[in-house]
Amino acid sequence: MDQRSIKTVEFDKPVMPGGACSVGQAWARVPQSPSTAERAELRACIREWLIRQQAVLVAHYYVDPELQSLAEETGGCVADSLEMARFGRDHDARTLVVAGVRFMGETAKILSPEKRVLMPDLDATCSLDLGCPADQFAAFCDAHPDRTVVVYANTSAAVKARAHWMVTSSIGLDIVAALHARGEKILWAPDRHLGGYIQRKTGADMLMWQGSCLVHDEFKGVELDLLRAEHPDAKVLVHPESPESVVAQADVVGSTTQLIDAAKALDATRFIVATDLGILYKMQAAAPGKTFIAAPTAGNSATCKSCAHCPWMAMNGLANLAAVLQSGANEIFVDPAIAERARMPIDRMLDFAAQKKRNVRASGDLARDDALFRHMGAA
Numbered sequence: 001m002d003q004r005s006i007k008t009v010e011f012d013k014p015v016m017p018g019g020a021c022s023v024g025q026a027w028a029r030v031p032q033s034p035s036t037a038e039r040a041e042l043r044a045c046i047r048e049w050l051i052r053q054q055a056v057l058v059a060h061y062y063v064d065p066e067l068q069s070l071a072e073e074t075g076g077c078v079a080d081s082l083e084m085a086r087f088g089r090d091h092d093a094r095t096l097v098v099a100g101v102r103f104m105g106e107t108a109k110i111l112s113p114e115k116r117v118l119m120p121d122l123d124a125t126c127s128l129d130l131g132c133p134a135d136q137f138a139a140f141c142d143a144h145p146d147r148t149v150v151v152y153a154n155t156s157a158a159v160k161a162r163a164h165w166m167v168t169s170s171i172g173l174d175i176v177a178a179l180h181a182r183g184e185k186i187l188w189a190p191d192r193h194l195g196g197y198i199q200r201k202t203g204a205d206m207l208m209w210q211g212s213c214l215v216h217d218e219f220k221g222v223e224l225d226l227l228r229a230e231h232p233d234a235k236v237l238v239h240p241e242s243p244e245s246v247v248a249q250a251d252v253v254g255s256t257t258q259l260i261d262a263a264k265a266l267d268a269t270r271f272i273v274a275t276d277l278g279i280l281y282k283m284q285a286a287a288p289g290k291t292f293i294a295a296p297t298a299g300n301s302a303t304c305k306s307c308a309h310c311p312w313m314a315m316n317g318l319a320n321l322a323a324v325l326q327s328g329a330n331e332i333f334v335d336p337a338i339a340e341r342a343r344m345p346i347d348r349m350l351d352f353a354a355q356k357k358r359n360v361r362a363s364g365d366l367a368r369d370d371a372l373f374r375h376m377g378a379a
Contacts, residue, residue: 028311062278134158221245
């Protein structure tokens with residue numbers, strides 16, 4: 001590997017039991033920026049090979065805007081991880097190209113085992129995934145067998161295979177609220193900030209894994225307060241993976257899709273945004289003429305680890321996307337036994353989401369809510 005093309009990334013590495021965190025180190029490849037002429041050539045190549053490979057491009061809000069626009073223009077999907085999962089499962093393409101991080105590719109493969117799933121870079125990972133090793137998480141679950149295991153989407157297939165439920169930030173609050181109404185105690189992993197937010201909102205009994213997203217964990221409450229003073233007319237949009245001191249100042253707390261919808265719907269013309277800056281492409285498209293300001297990630301004279309952009313999302317680019325389409329490299333494989341177990345909590349989430357869309361919400365009445373939970377059992 002060319003050492004000039006990589007950088008070291010520090011992340012929280014929870015130590016279980018006890019809940020303390022040490023500092024882990026990983027690496028991220030620094031992408032090269034193509035020239036204007038090269039971009040046009042690569043985009044044309046990708047369009048051609050998507051057709052040749054009977055493929056569809058599924059991109060996350062946090063990847064390069066070039067990939068987001070290509071996904072939209074070629075009949076693909078730009079979305080949060082919940083909609084990415086649904087779209088890939090339901091699309092008739094033979095090949096899914098997932099521009100995001102590895103757990104997203106694994107989820108696509110789990111839901112569509114008959115399809116080929118490719119990624120621009122298989123080394124694109126996530127600090128939450130890295131901070132929740134499957135063997136340590138299994139031991140944590142084994143130590144608390146009386147709890148319903150709920151894991152965030154930002155985890156490996158092996159971790160999902162130990163869960164009863166998988167959730168995304170757009171639906172985690174509703175699912176935990178429904179489980180709490182049934183009197184269930186929760187074992188939550190891996191993001192402590194999202195878990196803490198859900199616990200505060202629901203009052204659920206939640207035992208937390210202590211992971212964090214290196215992007216959202218860097219947002220600073222004190223500096224955000226100072227920035228709000230500079231822009232008193234601005235509304236604050238916050239992803240719930242952010243620290244409590246940041247969430248407490250939010251006008252809207254929500255998933256990526258929910259924040260985009262808020263930017264479009266609210267009367268304000270100026271917004272402070274506490275999530276990955278990759279989202280600004282869709283925010284600006286949804287709310288043209290409005291101004292978006294990045295929430296602060298470091299204080300005076302300090303340096304940031306991510307500067308509000310995930311280093312692994314940044315590993316997705318036009319050049320490596322074109323290369324995998326032409327070569328068929330970087331295919332995602334998931335052990336079939338793990339995939340079978342991991343699919344159960346994902347399907348539960350998707351079934352719950354479908355019920356919620358039809359306005360069938362958990363009420364706390366066990367007979368009324370049984371349809372939502374009839375497949376609940378040991379994972």
